[in-house]
Amino acid sequence: MLKGRHLIDPMDFTKEELNEIFDYAELIIKNPEKYSHTCDGKILATLFYEPSTRTRFSFEAAMLRLGGRVIGFSEPNSSSVAKGESIADTIRTVSCYADIAVMRHPKEGAPQVASTYSSIPVINAGDGGHVHPTQTLTDLLTIKSRFNRLSNLKVGFCGDLKFGRTVHSLIKALSRYENNSFILISPKELKIPDYIRDEVLNKNNIEYREVEKIEDVMGELDILYMTRVQRERFFNEEEYLRLKDSYIIDGEKMKKAKDDMIVMHPLPRVNEISYEVDEDKRAYYFKQAKYGMFVRMALISKLLGVDE
Amino acid sequence: MLTINSIKNGIVIDHIKAGYGMKIFEYLGLDKADYTVALIMNAPSEKIGRKDIIKIENAIDIDYTALGLIEPNATINIIENEKIKEKINLKLPERVENIIKCKNPRCVTSIENYIPHVFYLVDEEKGEYRCKYCDEIYKVHDK
Numbered sequence: 001m002l003k004g005r006h007l008i009d010p011m012d013f014t015k016e017e018l019n020e021i022f023d024y025a026e027l028i029i030k031n032p033e034k035y036s037h038t039c040d041g042k043i044l045a046t047l048f049y050e051p052s053t054r055t056r057f058s059f060e061a062a063m064l065r066l067g068g069r070v071i072g073f074s075e076p077n078s079s080s081v082a083k084g085e086s087i088a089d090t091i092r093t094v095s096c097y098a099d100i101a102v103m104r105h106p107k108e109g110a111p112q113v114a115s116t117y118s119s120i121p122v123i124n125a126g127d128g129g130h131v132h133p134t135q136t137l138t139d140l141l142t143i144k145s146r147f148n149r150l151s152n153l154k155v156g157f158c159g160d161l162k163f164g165r166t167v168h169s170l171i172k173a174l175s176r177y178e179n180n181s182f183i184l185i186s187p188k189e190l191k192i193p194d195y196i197r198d199e200v201l202n203k204n205n206i207e208y209r210e211v212e213k214i215e216d217v218m219g220e221l222d223i224l225y226m227t228r229v230q231r232e233r234f235f236n237e238e239e240y241l242r243l244k245d246s247y248i249i250d251g252e253k254m255k256k257a258k259d260d261m262i263v264m265h266p267l268p269r270v271n272e273i274s275y276e277v278d279e280d281k282r283a284y285y286f287k288q289a290k291y292g293m294f295v296r297m298a299l300i301s302k303l304l305g306v307d308e
Numbered sequence: 309m310l311t312i313n314s315i316k317n318g319i320v321i322d323h324i325k326a327g328y329g330m331k332i333f334e335y336l337g338l339d340k341a342d343y344t345v346a347l348i349m350n351a352p353s354e355k356i357g358r359k360d361i362i363k364i365e366n367a368i369d370i371d372y373t374a375l376g377l378i379e380p381n382a383t384i385n386i387i388e389n390e391k392i393k394e395k396i397n398l399k400l401p402e403r404v405e406n407i408i409k410c411k412n413p414r415c416v417t418s419i420e421n422y423i424p425h426v427f428y429l430v431d432e433e434k435g436e437y438r439c440k441y442c443d444e445i446y447k448v449h450d451k
Binding site (some may be wrong): 086087088105107108109110112113116127128129130183195 | 443
């Protein structure tokens with residue numbers, strides 16, 4: 001039963017509960033018209049303590065497409081937060097006006113605090129460098145829709161695997177399904193943190209390899225999940241120049257990839273995927289953004305309990 | 309070896325890892341006690357080589373959760389009429405509230421000062437706790 005629940009961490013829901021959301025999202029995708037009034041009279045509050053236009057639009061579009069309405073703020077200076085109001089007081093007040101709330105906050109754990117004091121469901125829309133659970137739901141729905149399964153997949157993660165929270169969450173989430181294996185492609189400075197290697201991969205006996213160059217593994221992958229590599233993360237310029245091209249996907253590299261693989265990216269991209277790849281049928285990142293909206297529609301419906 | 313009289317009624321905290329006795333002594337506020345207390349340091353121990361011992365000639369209330377966090381290997385003997393009435397083995401508590409503080413400057417506890425600092429035990433052997441809010445690891449043995 002998802003009605004009345006919060007979504008704070010990507011692992012809050014069981015696999016069965018996730019399936020419930022994905023099944024509902026697939027129904028919406030097939031016939032969006034049918035669901036365009038399921039949230040009539042409901043209000044979503046978007047509490048964005050730091051700007052994130054893309055995520056906010058996705059949530060707002062999701063609610064509007066369900067027939068609901070939206071209130072909120074998109075940066076703290078235009079809200080009572082600027083006057084020093086606590087998270088607890090803000091969410092208690094918002095609980096009086098809205099039926100469900102979405103929170104983006106620069107401090108890690110802020111949505112968790114909000115959920116403690118809230119009488120309406122709270123969705124974490126990203127808390128600092130910590131977690132971003134609806135991105136994980138987006139990624140999983142994209143994969144499930146394309147492959148019709150979340151198991152038996154070889155997934156390459158490429159780029160900044162050290163600080164990339166979307167990567168950590170997706171590795172954790174995919175580790176719950178059978179027979180997935182990972183190829184972790186990054187410069188040595190940006191390898192996955194030890195706790196992911198020890199507590200997730202090794203602990204669950206999951207097959208994985210760590211490599212430095214994408215060219216060597218391109219042909220093996222079912223999914224290539226790209227992230228941005230930032231220059232400032234490197235220890236020295238020489239190392240950055242040596243490796244930077246290795247983390248840019250272009251038409252040449254795509255020639256080595258399987259015909260039925262897909263390229264994903266949480267967006268926004270900078271230069272890690274060349275524009276020529278956009279025309280390739282395997283480029284899935286914009287579809288992924290659309291799935292993001294659909295999965296948020298399904299999530300909002302389930303937490304509000306309007307799906308029955 | 310020094311001789312310290314056995315106590316009649318009170319508490320003996322034994323098997324404290326050498327060097328941690330003073331920490332516990334201070335935590336329990338025994339430096340301000342108006343009853344007899346003894347802190348024995350670097351006593352030989354078959355079990356752990358060298359140990360500290362604290363003897364308290366008074367029945368005081370001790371927060372075993374916090375004590376478990378400072379020295380989980382210590383044992384507590386409750387003494388009544390010069391006999392051990394009860395033996396308590398400490399261990400790391402599963403959940404601790406407002407005893408350790410999250411050191412992550414990005415954690416929400418750094419700005420919202422009304423919320424309790426809550427940690428959950430994730431690895432008893434390594435003595436690792438995880439912050440309820442930001443997942444930051446706190447290592448008991450690094451203290």
